[in-house]
Amino acid sequence: MPHHYQKVYQDLKSQIQSGEYAIGDYLPTEKMLCEKYSIARVTVRQALNELVKEQLVTRIQGKGSVVQPPRPTLALLSIKGFSEAVGKENRKVTNIFLKPPSVSNFPKPFFYPLTDAEQTHSCLYIERIRLTDETPVMLEFTYVPLDQIQDFDRSGLINNSLFKTLEEKYKIEIVGLEQDLRALEADEDTAFLLKIKHQSPVLHIYRRYRTNVPFLFIYSSLFCATDKFAIGSAW
Amino acid sequence: MPHHYQKVYQDLKSQIQSGEYAIGDYLPTEKMLCEKYSIARVTVRQALNELVKEQLVTRIQGKGSVVQPPRPTLALLSIKGFSEAVGKENRKVTNIFLKPPSVSNFPKPFFYPLTDAEQTHSCLYIERIRLTDETPVMLEFTYVPLDQIQDFDRSGLINNSLFKTLEEKYKIEIVGLEQDLRALEADEDTAFLLKIKHQSPVLHIYRRYRTNVPFLFIYSSLFCATDKFAIGSAW
């Protein structure tokens, strides 16, 4: 913890998360924090602004810094039983790869417009089924452009998670998402893999994830059986 | 423009947006900006940090401040023709109210768990159809709890937009979203209103919007005909 503002930030954050300051409570004033830590006010403000950025705290001029109710963690895809609706835990999900991740070119035409760099380089292609309680709920086709990622190690995904692998090995994080949604009748292959009736409704999603690397996007096409579970997303 | 940092922020922002500084360009150094505006470095940094917060700029220690590629504007619901995929303009949408907005109680059971305050107070209820090019694409049922909103003026929504009305009249802004998605077969009423075949697939979405007011949520239930258009969302 090399910096003063980080110390103040961490202290306040853990006090909030432990409930020492409850939702709606006022944090100590800037002046009190200056005195407690023997630091300048600018430094205290730097710590408080971090908390504001994380939406843990709102500052009100003339009054003080108020602890905010927690915002839901970012969930891009969660699987919920109908009775759970929201707020409850999501279901555990198992992944089955239909075939090992492979390196190929982007198919043409592709469902999102691609940059020249993406088109002329290869991509990592992943086909998998996600199951919950042994019920298949999602068929997922994912494309990771390799023009900006050197030496992608196909040998394994950490925890079977592409996003965790990208984060830990390459420091690539998801920072945003565009998606296009529609309801379709399941074709024969999809119905077979998802173990639902031919022509029953399936949720289809095209996704383009933005990352912290400029111009690096990750693309997915998803087919979801929503007869037993709903698909959740949040930000 | 009362504050120095706002002046610097606005100047840089418009220079970026006009293309004076292109993506990947370096902005003037903090020192240069201090001299140009005759202000302290802390003030220049405040301006630059605003740009970082908006993801227009990334700062690199030892190098400078780099202009970032624009991120897509937040779109909670957009309607896209299939050929457009993404990146193109969204379709113009018309609203038709099935009946005038009314004040009532929340139905029981409700599709999200409600707080006591919400349950014991009334809510504004809105039923509308959204059309694009005279084709109905979405049936929307929206519930706005009134326990924290005083004197809601039912007389009219600004531009027919609930969100714009909340923002301009009550300074309530949407800051987040949870949603649950599924594909269903259209029942008779829904099929009739959306002008689609009975039992054809429809996209159904439950939504809970978070606002900048703690514990004030806005709820929607949406039925979307996705045979001609896809439903987009982004953050």
Place this chain on the structure above:
DNA sequence: CAGTGGTCTAGACCACTGG
């Protein structure tokens, strides 16, 4: 009115990047 956070000054030392 006293107390709060918001803006600002004019410096300082440091860590990092590139030549």
Place this chain on the structure above:
DNA sequence: CAGTGGTCTAGACCACTGG
């Protein structure tokens, strides 16, 4: 090495909230 942004000090005046 000179130049960059990151952290920090010890003040100042201001706008806003509530009693």
